[in-house]
Amino acid sequence: MPDTFHAVCPACLAVNRVEPGKIVQGPTCGKCHGALLEPHPVTLTAANFDAVIGKSGLPVLVDFWAPWCAPCRAMAPAFDQAAATLFGTVILAKLDTQEEQDIADRLHIQGVPTMVLFRGGREAARVSGAKSASDLAAWTRSHLG
Structure with a gap:
C-alpha cells in the first residue's frame, strides 16, 4: 500500500x-472535521457520487439497491458486516436506485441488488444478486489483485 492515499470526505467532498496506518484511529476531514473513513457503508447521492468514486484512493464497492427490493433489504446487514471486514482496504457505499435513477441509468443497472x-x-x-458478508468480502478481494 502507498505511503498515503486520498479519501473523499462524504460530508463536504474535500x-x-x-496514511494507511492511521485508518484505525478514525481520520477526520481537514476541512469540516467529519469522519473520513468508518467501518460502515457511505450513502451515495447525485451530489457526492462522482467525487467519491472518482477521487477516492481506495477501491469503492457500491451496493445499488432499492427500498422495495426484499433481497436488498435482506442483504443490508451482510453489506454492513462486509464494510467492517474490508475496512481500511475498500470503501463500501450504498446508492438508492429509486432516489438516484439518473446514476443507475448511466451505469446500466438493470436489477437490484447489484454491486459494482x-x-x-x-x-x-x-x-448481481444478494450475497452473504463472506461472499461479498471474498468476491471483492478476488478483484483487487
Whole structure:
C-alpha cells in the first residue's frame, strides 16, 4: 500500500491525504472535521457520487439497491458486516436506485441488488444478486489483485 492515499470526505467532498496506518484511529476531514473513513457503508447521492468514486484512493464497492427490493433489504446487514471486514482496504457505499435513477441509468443497472467495484474511478467488476458478508468480502478481494 502507498505511503498515503486520498479519501473523499462524504460530508463536504474535500479530498484528504490519509496514511494507511492511521485508518484505525478514525481520520477526520481537514476541512469540516467529519469522519473520513468508518467501518460502515457511505450513502451515495447525485451530489457526492462522482467525487467519491472518482477521487477516492481506495477501491469503492457500491451496493445499488432499492427500498422495495426484499433481497436488498435482506442483504443490508451482510453489506454492513462486509464494510467492517474490508475496512481500511475498500470503501463500501450504498446508492438508492429509486432516489438516484439518473446514476443507475448511466451505469446500466438493470436489477437490484447489484454491486459494482470501482478502482481509480472506473468500473472494475460487477455482480448481481444478494450475497452473504463472506461472499461479498471474498468476491471483492478476488478483484483487487
